[in-house]
Amino acid sequence: METVTQDILAAAYLIASVSYILGLKMLSKPDTARKGNIIAAIGMALAIFATIFLYSENGNPVGNKIYIFVALIIGTLIGVRAARTVQMTQMPEMVSLFNGMGGLCAALIGIIEIYHTQSTEKTKLLAICAGLVIGTISFSGSMIAWGKLTGRFSDKIFPMQQFLNIGLMTIILVMAGAIILSPVVNPVMLYMELLLCVGYGILFVLPIGGADMPVVISLLNSFTGVAAACAGFLYNNMAMLTGGILVGSAGTILTILMCKAMNRSLTNVLIGAFKAQGPKEAETDNGGQIKEVSLSDAAVMMSYAKKVMIVPGYGLAVAQAQHTCHELEKALEEKGVEVRYAIHPVAGRMPGHMNVLLAEADVSYSKLLEMDEANLEFSTTDVVMILGANDVVNPAAKNNKLSPIYGMPILEVDHAHAVIVNKRSMSAGYAGIKNELFYEPQTSMLFGDAKKVLQQLVSEIKAN
Amino acid sequence: MENFFVSLEHLISVQTVYIVILMVFLGIEVISHVPSILHTPLMSGANAIHGVIVIGAIIVLGKVESNNIPALAIGFTAVLVGTLNVVGGFVVTDRMLEMFKKKK
Incomplete structure (x- = not known):
């Protein structure tokens, strides 16, 4: 019985994976785009319900079903409402907000899992930490991007910012290594790590100009994809692995395509060299006059x-x-x-x-x-x-x-x-x-x- | 250290590596033929797809002991925000694409 349900679950995940690929493919043509989105959504629903009813770990089926359904229903109601009422011009910030939610989800999974994992299972800890770090950065970065697009925050550049970011990233990686290798989970260290990741996400997005936000959102989108793939590794879950990797790679390419359209490199966007160069530009003032028309x-x-x-x-x-x-x-x-x-x-x-x-x-x-x-x-x-x-x-x-x-x-x-x-x-x-x-x-x-x-x-x- | 590689083998099988690499190429292939007019809906659609992370949240909440209140709260929030990502993402994408179709 056990193996039969597991086979059905695997089949459901396979269908879901195919639906994402098919969905993305159809999304790339105007005529089929809408159908593609719906196909991916159906695949997703299948994967979610198959998990709730068929998944089991060491013979234990999914518990707390009531809580799961309540959370699903509340999330659906809020999500549908927000998505239906948003102004078309506010679309970029909406996408950023939803992306941040995905990142937050990945981070929260990591927080629980790290306490449920034996300290000898180092590779599991590696997958958990990677999901935790990437998810948290994606979350805080997306929130800043959302705030900038809605005009809540302005661009802030301060000297040595790039060095600070590199330094911060180094500390995050070293601490992640320490968490993975230490024999017991140290809560203080875990929360310090989370805090540092939140800080990194903020510092990463804050100096980038408002008009470059789409590029950043697209990049953070692929980050969240990678975080989902980490969770896929953790549970050896094919639906999460394929979906996450697909978005991770497609999101990266989309980011590069956007940069190309503006004839700028990704590093250029991220370092904000646009602003730094601006004032130095040699302006050829031909003393021309502008002409108004009634x-x-x-x-x-x-x-x-x-x-x-x-x-x-x-x-x-x-x-x-x-x-x-x-x-x-x-x-x-x-x-x-x-x-x-x-x-x-x-x-x-x-x-x-x-x-x-x-x-x-x-x-x-x-x-x-x-x-x-x-x-x-x-x-x-x-x-x-x-x-x-x-x-x-x-x-x-x-x-x-x-x-x-x-x-x-x-x-x-x-x-x-x-x-x-x-x-x-x-x-x-x-x-x-x-x-x-x-x-x-x-x-x-x-x-x-x-x-x-x-x-x-x-x-x-x-x-x- | 030996432990590490043994568990590494357990976690990442050869098939998994195959899947990851093929998926990377598939993602690139699918995206690179997209006309720029569809970039926004596509980004939004991809955004909904990584909401698949909600499955991880369901698994986590599903195995939390029912007397562990903090873990229950975190797991509950995880499922909630993950659902927001999935449902909101697909609905927003559908709304954008609906407009493309209308005047055919």
Whole structure:
């Protein structure tokens, strides 16, 4: 009987593992993405319930079932509610928060397990300590990332921070070694270790700029994956092992892809060299003047254009102007204007975030052009409307070797006949770099909050 | 030290090593063909999948003695936050993807 149940459990875990792989694979294509997510969720549910009813350790089945079900139900209720009510623009912090919960879970498992493990089982202790350390760092790091994205914390850089981090990591590793090798678990040492890990997570994320948070979240995401894999080693549990490793490796690649889109290395992001280089940049001040355009002029320019390209950026996300943006698109199309959106890979707050936002506002998929497609079309575009984007259209990335963003692929909007830039003020973008585009002869500025400006533009266009 | 390697063999079998290495490549392979528009939902979906850690929390809570209140509390919290990770992760991902589908 015992072996039969164990075989059924193993089969359930195998199905779950396949569902993750299939799910991730389907998530990578727009048509199948939603189904892929559901398949992975079903696999997960199967693995969870199979564990509750079939798992046994040394012949003992899973006890405390009442507590387990109560925790599952409360977690489900809160999780569904939080996930349903979150604003689409707040998605990055939500993902960060959920990731932190996974890390916390891994850490808590470690705390209990370390007391249940014989001091002679060194490899078990190794798996426990690894899960504990990685889980705790992922938890505290994710909380800081969440706090930064919601504006609760600001960037803090202090001298010698990198050395402090390396020193701290060394102490964490040495202490972990001591915990594994010591004959009895010393609670003081364990809690010191946890505290150090919390501190490391905080110091690791705190100096990284707010706009780099997606990269950090993706990295912490893969950390939590590795922590889950450690627990998989510990229990020799295939569902946890495969799921954890899969996320660990996929998350790492996703992190690297994000860095690539910004043409920066991961170390560069983590050390925050962006900020350090900023002030040293040799600014080529050509003494140019910016030119403002009135709302009604902008409306006329767009109404009588053949093709208008909208470049949405961070500012649009902040102003929650995606719906109004779609209204502008409709108003222009009624006038017979062809409207397209040019999406930079890192526009918004996360790669792909802008697509989600515009999709929420019912903008048709076929109107969203990726960077390479868009760059081919700018020379035949009459008006480019830039909504709260800055660094992704900065020509310095192409022609100023001293600029910190030099080499980053950009949307070449300067090839269009006219460019209208909507910004709240003349302040620089995230990278703190001046944008030559604003001084070009074909560029005109339209200051104001993206949502208000768009609303006024829509009514002006309709009145025309 | 001998003990260490004996238990190492017990913990990490050859099959496990195979699985880990193949999974690493599979993860890389699956992700590297993703268009950038799907990065956010994908990250969110992967985030939900590592919520599989909740299974570990269930195993731990399942073997805690019923009179060990601190361990029960920690285990209970572990299952709760793990569930948050799984359920919240999948629901949020579904919400993002629902929008992609609507206007086909």
